[in-house]
Amino acid sequence: MLELDAVSAGYGGGTVLHALDLTVPAGSVHAVVGHNGAGKTTLVHTVAGLLRPRAGSIRVAGTELAGRPAHRVARAGVALVPQGRRVFASLTVAEHLRLAHRAKAAGPWTPERVLALMPRLAERRGHRGGQLSGGEQQMLALARALLTGPRVLLLDEPTEGLAPVYVRRVRELAGLLAQEGLAVLLVSPSPALAVDCADTVTVLTSGRITARLAGTPLRTDPEPLHTALSLDTAGPTGD
Numbered sequence: 001m002l003e004l005d006a007v008s009a010g011y012g013g014g015t016v017l018h019a020l021d022l023t024v025p026a027g028s029v030h031a032v033v034g035h036n037g038a039g040k041t042t043l044v045h046t047v048a049g050l051l052r053p054r055a056g057s058i059r060v061a062g063t064e065l066a067g068r069p070a071h072r073v074a075r076a077g078v079a080l081v082p083q084g085r086r087v088f089a090s091l092t093v094a095e096h097l098r099l100a101h102r103a104k105a106a107g108p109w110t111p112e113r114v115l116a117l118m119p120r121l122a123e124r125r126g127h128r129g130g131q132l133s134g135g136e137q138q139m140l141a142l143a144r145a146l147l148t149g150p151r152v153l154l155l156d157e158p159t160e161g162l163a164p165v166y167v168r169r170v171r172e173l174a175g176l177l178a179q180e181g182l183a184v185l186l187v188s189p190s191p192a193l194a195v196d197c198a199d200t201v202t203v204l205t206s207g208r209i210t211a212r213l214a215g216t217p218l219r220t221d222p223e224p225l226h227t228a229l230s231l232d233t234a235g236p237t238g239d
């Protein structure tokens with residue numbers, strides 16, 4: 001569904017991403033793990049059309065999108081759940097959902113259906129964005145993205161700063177949305193998140209791919225991922 005070939009991108013005179021190849025089939029979760037500054041946000045912004053790649057190809061369902069503006073990329077079925085959630089402090093949950101819902105494009109995703117997936121959000125439908133916890137805001141950002149009817153879902157550090165109960169829920173939802181047929185690309189510094197929900201894990205180091213691992217074997221033995229990230233496996237893996 002999502003295919004990147006030799007994608008390079010950067011800012012000003014500097015190159016951040018160096019000829020990245022990456023594929024996310026429909027119905028799967030691909031996690032890109034890397035330390036701070038590795039280029040994870042640059043990667044999802046490049047796919048979303050917020051940053052123009054300097055070279056390479058970005059295809060969604062076979063359609064070339066490299067260099068297209070963000071609104072065209074969104075119309076092609078790519079939705080970004082940004083780092084930090086970016087919900088509107090003064091709008092209620094219900095207002096966020098009403099604004100986001102692209103009825104013609106959203107297919108099966110109605111406000112009622114996303115709220116059924118996220119019961120806590122349903123309870124909070126009259127609350128303003130600024131009154132929500134970090135986890136509730138993350139659910140809202142995800143709900144908003146689903147209501148655009150994406151085929152490709154980009155999750156930028158979706159568990160950053162969340163309580164454990166929401167970290168678990170994000171993991172569950174990533175898997176569940178893949179089962180619904182979406183191609184999910186998530187980027188995170190957390191190997192634990194990747195191990196728990198990804199079909200494929202790519203390690204990004206200073207903008208270069210330094211390892212690619214199948215997710216399922218990592219669930220019984222995460223050592224290869226820790227080694228690739230040069231982590232102390234006895235230490236905390238964190239979220």
Ligand SMILES: Nc1ncnc2c1ncn2[C@@H]1O[C@H](COP(=O)(O)OP(=O)(O)OP(=O)(O)O)[C@@H](O)[C@H]1O
Pocket residue numbers: 011012016034035036037038039040041042043189
């Ligand atoms: N708007 C920008 N202008 C110039 N340089 C930038 C810009 N955004 C990011 N960078 C640089 O690009 C590199 C990669 O940053 P990026 O935010 O993509 O990394 P990341 O892996 O998402 O890290 P983090 O986990 O800290 O968000 C860093 O060196 C960063 O300083």
